[in-house]
Amino acid sequence: MKAILTDITRCIGCDKCKEACYNQYNKGKVCAISADAKDDLSEATWTTVLLVDRGNVFVKDMDQEKPDFPKDVSEQTILSLPQTAFVRKQCLHCNEPTCEAVCPVGAFHKDQETGAVIYESHKCIGCRYCMYACPFGIPRYEWGTPFPVVQKCILCYEEIKTGRKPACTEACQDGATIFGDRDELIAEAHRRIEQEPGRYRNHVYGEHEAGGTAVLYLTKPQVPLDFLFHQRLGVDPLPSYTWQWLAKVPTIGMSAAFAGTGLFWIIKRRNLLAQGEEALERKEPHA
Ligand code: SF4
Ligand code: SF4
Ligand code: SF4
Structure with a gap:
């Protein structure tokens, strides 16, 4: 199975990953984001880069007027600030996705070869069960269209099938978000932690959370990613709870x-x- 590894300690917040995704799938599409939204993901923005500073999470383009928004974070300083980091957000491509488990028409399915949780919008009936069920708040609704469906990152599965990399990982020139075999990326992540324990938090996010995901993260020791992964969910795949309930x-x-x-x-x-x-x-x- 393939995967993406995002190494927060290398990200300079240039947004090239976000722009590449937008240009590939949604170029020209615009949509409004609510002012109190926790991120700027939308039906047209399938990945974004948030700014985390001393435990606060900011949407870069929307929160600049907030009093505690860190004004002095430049591409040069970010890498040396221990409690500040840019954090990519996208669908985590869960190994056992809840969106797939609840969708009544089978619009989602996990593809074991590419690792992608593929979404087929032509099957979607717009019921929004997946939006309520996704523990990571990923699928977004096309509020502005007459026959709305949901949208999310599809891990560029068609590119992967033809031997190419996801557009976002191609665009990142800093090696902050890379694509590869999931097992190899997990081994690489542990290798980095072992080689530079002061640089990394001793945890590979996505290795086990909610049954494991195909989007993995390394982060700084003082920048936990619990706001992305919701640690209280534990390591059991969430659909197992669905089936326990259904039983x-x-x-x-x-x-x-x-x-x-x-x-x-x-x-x-x-x-x-x-x-x-x-x-x-x-x-x-x-x-
Ligand atoms: S993060 Fe949410 S939308 Fe993405 S695969 Fe997991 S449950 Fe589905
Ligand atoms: S994997 Fe593809 S669809 Fe997903 S965020 Fe990256 S470019 Fe966009
Ligand atoms: S992941 Fe790479 S391309 Fe995306 S913002 Fe960070 S450094 Fe830029």
Whole structure:
């Protein structure tokens, strides 16, 4: 399986990855982003580069007026600031994707060869279940179109199948986001941590989270990526919870059916009793 490894310690926030993706898939498309959005992903922007500073996450183009927005972060200084970093965000291409598990029409499927969670928009009925189910808040809705569907990064799976790399990784000249075999990238990530323990947090994000993902991250020791990965999710694939829940559905259904039958029986009996009393009253009018 293929994957992307993004090494936050090398990213200078130049946005070339974001521009390459936009030019490849959505050139000319514009869409409004709500002012209080946590990122600027949209139906036209499938990857973005956020700015993290001392635990605060900023959308570079939207949050510059905020009082704590770091004004002095340049491409030169960013690499040396221990608590500040640029962090790419895109679909994580989960090994066991929740979007696939909940989609009623099978618009998503995990492709084991490329690692991509492929999305087929022609199948999408716009129900937005995937948006609610994705634990990482990735799929976005085409709010401005008459027949909206969702959109997200597709890991350039057609390029990968023809031996090319995803456009975003091709565009990154700084080696901050690279493409390769998932096992080899995980080994490379651990090698980097071992060789420069002071430079890296001792964790390869995406190796195990939510059952593993095909987008992996290395980060600075003081820039945890919990805001991307939601550590509380643990390492179990999330669809396993879906199936645990679904396994209870027959029990829940039977219980509901019994409860409904009981309620129906009580109401019916009350009505019969009331009818009986009325009939009795008609037969024996009050004196
Ligand atoms: S990050 Fe969300 S949209 Fe992407 S594969 Fe995982 S569940 Fe699906
Ligand atoms: S992998 Fe392809 S679709 Fe996904 S963010 Fe990169 S360029 Fe865009
Ligand atoms: S990942 Fe590479 S291309 Fe994207 S912003 Fe960082 S340095 Fe630039």
